[in-house]
Amino acid sequence: MNLMNSKKDFVIALDGPSASGKSTLGERLANSLNFIYLDTGVMYRAVTLAVLNMGVDVSDEDAVSRIAEKLDLDVRPPSIADGRSNDIILNDDDVTWTIRTAEVEKNVSQVSAYSRVRQAMTRIQRRIGKRGNVVMVGRDIGTVVLPDAEIKLYLDASAEERARRRFLELRKRGKDVEYKDILQDMIKRDQFDSSRPIAPLKPAEDAIIINSDDMNADEVFQRIMGLLNEFHKD
């Protein structure tokens, strides 16, 4: 099948732990292939922000689930050139950067472990996936959301390398952060995401696993494009 010039729609499921470079890679792949790009982490972050804004206790599973089931969320093309890949609109408010705060980060793992929250998000993601020509990025896209995706990628890197990248990125944005705190938070979040009973973070059996410890973003992208071309030969 010639994936690059394929007349047939196909889907790329791209999973991996936080700061593994999934979003950068996913966006680049989507741009090159002229596909829709959907970062599903944004959806769990938006539910978390809605919960915090409403003053609801994050441990109240029923209340949190009801918020997720009625979430008024829109993902639009970027209206401002401030480094964003999309406008994230929650209840008519632009929350593109607010969903990236430490407060959301601290609570998002718990929110995303609730089964009804996952069901509500999965339903929306599958609807988008069905349209084809999508690069969907997350933790459970290849395993649960789109198990029939034609291409499944799992992008990994050591916790130390991912923490180093996140540290440099935050310092560049002028944030006063410590490497060891970032590493600690990252390990904690990964453990939580990997050990939850529903849709844990793990590669699908038929996923191509790429470890990017010794590769920069460009090398990872070239490697994947090479793999897509290999499919072309089959």
Ligand code: DC
């Ligand atoms: O990729 P991210 O850091 O923006 O994701 C935020 C959180 O959402 C992360 O702790 C795991 C969760 N998540 C998930 O459980 N399933 C997905 N498909 C995407 C994200």
